[in-house]
Amino acid sequence: MKKVLGYYLFAIVYYICRLFPMKKKSVFCIMSHDEGEGGNVAIIARQLQERDQGYTFFYLKKSDIHAAEALSGISALLSFFFRKPYEMARSEIILLDNIFLPFAYLRRRKNTKVVQLWHGTGTIKKFGQDVNVGKLKELENKANRNITHLIVNSDSMVGLYAGAFGVSHQVVYPIGLPKTDDLLDRINALRDTNWNRDREYIYQKYRIPEEKKLILYAPTFRDVETENVRILELIDELARELPKEYCIGLRLHPFIAAKFGEKQLNPRIYQLSFESDVNSLMLASDILITDYSSIIFEFCLTEKPMLFYAYDYTEFSNQGRGFYRNYDTYVPGPVAYSSKEVVDIIKEASYDMERIHKFKMEHYEYLDGKASERLICLLSETD
Structure with a gap:
């Protein structure tokens, strides 16, 4: 119940902050699985920074989630439930490496790209919509409706990942993963x-x-x-x-x-x-x-x-x-x-x-080491 109330609060603040204009070239990085430098989200954020094209970045990391769950101080709570939904609501690009359940209670704004990079390069075991049941399955399904780009390695993974995330094949891009x-x-x-x-x-x-x-x-x-x-x-x-x-x-x-x-x-x-x-x-x-x-x-x-x-x-x-x-x-x-x-x-x-x-x-559809370049080109495309 405590988590659900947190999701609602996050969503309410997000919807209020959607009244503000979108910030061009703003990137919101959700690193709830891997907040290290070698994770997919961190790699893309770093490469966008190195291009020096005016991108700005804001981060929601696994440690931020743990701090909020543990109620570890007023600053951590204010940051998680107010600053972060404010920045996310105004972002042009949202990168994430895991399912972010507050997404189940909100909808991305028009023209915002939500890019699911996941944290695994492939899978043997079933996951996501293929194994979850009950409330978790329902929330994940709603959260995943916001995805505009799901990145995988090859055509052989398109159908599998589309099913596991419960999304259309049309939003799955076999361009390779940055890591x-x-x-x-x-x-x-x-x-x-x-x-x-x-x-x-x-x-x-x-x-x-x-x-x-x-x-x-x-x-x-x-x-x-x-x-x-x-x-x-x-x-x-x-x-x-x-x-x-x-x-x-x-x-x-x-x-x-x-x-x-x-x-x-x-x-x-x-x-x-x-x-x-x-x-x-x-x-x-x-x-x-x-x-x-x-x-x-x-x-x-x-x-x-x-x-x-x-x-x-x-x-x-x-x-x-x-x-x-x-x-x-x-x-x-x-x-x-x-x-x-x-x-x-x-x-x-x-x-x-x-x-x-x-x-x-x-x-592997590509073995050229240019997955990051392809993703950045994809992000720069206009709808």
Whole structure:
């Protein structure tokens, strides 16, 4: 009830402030999922600033939402419920990386572009309108009606994302996502110079022996792990059974990592969960182990081996969100259900690199590192 009252208050102030004229080249950035410099919204805002064409920016970040929810001071409340809807009501462009539920109680003004950049480059798991039910589904559907541009990587994702957001195919643009530009630039630089700067940076920062091969282990977030982190037991078992030339870089969800980060890890496991530059981790690694995480849609650009440790596949399928496609045949790598199977796959190097290449080509319309340029051109178009 408290949240709903907050949504109403935000919307009321927004509608009052629509009486003011729109501010040309004003950009309202909603970073409710990723407020870091490497997020899609931050990248576009930065590139627009660098063009020095008179754009002005205002930000609503995840930390602002948490401060308002926690009622942490009058200034935080005044900012969230008065200043931010005022700026949003007068903005010409609204960028966002997540569902913003106050949108369910208001409507964008004419000629305002609402650009949903999302925070995932792709998805294995179902999400949004495909899984939510009840009031949440209803509110998300209403909020998403404001979207004028939904940005995805390729034509193969248009229908899926249109369904998950409950929007028309006509507002989905397969032009690529900004955060992949930097990764593609680094991959090209590595190929041109044969110098892996990211590997050098990660190995030095975390004191990883140069002779070791780094396996990046990035499991998806599971709600049940907030109290019972089974993954730590499994990763310890893996570390003990792997060939001696390998070490493991652990990339947990930050919430899980913060809660269990003090636990003693096997010396062959390096805690990389708090590294802000995920692109560096991917380029520094030799192999990716994951399960149902969307990281594969970025890691496939490196064309390095991936394997899928689906230790709780049945449980996750039955109690989780479910998948858009058949998991075993869709993921670009071998699937293992036990640590022994994972170790055997690594020992035998039984990867299908052609399958990874095909996966990349299916999910990227462009591989030129110019997604940001295309988006900025799209934003500059007049209705």
